[in-house]
Amino acid sequence: MHYADLLIHSARMMATLKGHSDSPAVGEKMSEIGLIENGAVAIREGKIIAVGTTEEVRKACLGPETKEISAEGKVVTPGFVDPHTHVLYGGSRENELSLKLKGVPYLDILKQGGGILSTVRSTKQASDEEIKTQTNRRLRTMLSFGTTTAEVKSGYGLTVEEELRALRLIHELDKEQAVDLVPTFMGAHAVPAGYSEEEFTDYVIDEMLPKAAAEGLAEFCDVFCEPGVFSLESSERILVKAQQLNLKLKMHADELESAGGAELAAKLGVVSADHLLKVSEAGIAALAQKGVIAALLPATSFNLAKNSYAPAREMVRAGVPIALATDSNPGSSPTESMPLVLTIACLYLRLTPEEALAGATINAAHAIGRADQVGSLEVGKKGDVLILDIPNLNYLPYHFGNNPVEKVIKGGKLVWEAQA
């Protein structure tokens, strides 16, 4: 055994999330978070080389050059994985708050040329540098709230050039800052003026997807499948084409209306179906049967302020793997905070803190094809570790609206620390 570069020790409680890397945690297994009291984790050259009690890990890998960090009295977890974000954009949409408070529905704002289409305009107007500066600030906030890996979608371009630009910027940002980014192509995010849904679907299939795939710019393809945006039929056509181009699939499904989105997700065998507020019983059964991950976005439900949340308990009972994400975007979820998502997930999705943590780490890693690298504290994985300044796991969702993160370690390096 080699000596560690970094050894984090004496954690009052360390949640390793071990044992779920081959397949996502489902049902009762979502509560098995691999707790170790007085836990320690050792990292060398960016990767985890030992996990166990402080005594065991010190004995195995403490060397003369090893840097040590004490987590005494604190909780240690893997870095959060945020598997659904739209964090790359220009501008903001706080002007839509008053419309929302007057009761104007989200899709009506879009139909009037606002919503997503308003962000498409502000993104187009912004230079590459402006978009990167704004997105970097958001990514830094995500990091400060413990997110070490995040999926990021295009979808505020809606032309070939603008969608490719977004994907290129995601690649550049991935290299330039600490949060690891997984790029998703989402040209089918809204239908711009001047197109029918069918015409724009053809454009996505014939022009956008082949170019995005040819440049190797995206790992996943996602579609906003919702009556009034992209129908089941259009969504299926787009996703089938994406699959032919070797992209992995995701779907925004059954968010605002129950319309067979989950059933289509299961039929296509997508990696994750996201939102699912209005998923049908048959849809839940189909997701469970196909092992499709339900990526739930409770901060979006909270922010849409309609008292409507995904039926998470039914999904856990049915054996659907649950992941949690911020959905960070300028309209339906302008937040970067996974701890806030965990609180809303416990209070309104009725997940236990253990289930919520599994959803925000290992199952989230599965939802973006990274479970071999992140999402748990296990030998061989990236040294992405959080030290949370809380005495136990219940405290994480319990004390809401603040930041419980004391230190963020990414690839064995301290990349963020709370002010003393």
Ligand SMILES: N=CN[C@@H](CCC(=O)O)C(=O)O
């Ligand atoms: N629902 C569709 N897309 C995003 C919202 C994007 C926006 O409003 O800008 C979502 O997942 O909530």
Ligand SMILES: [Zn+2]
């Ligand atoms: Zn989304």
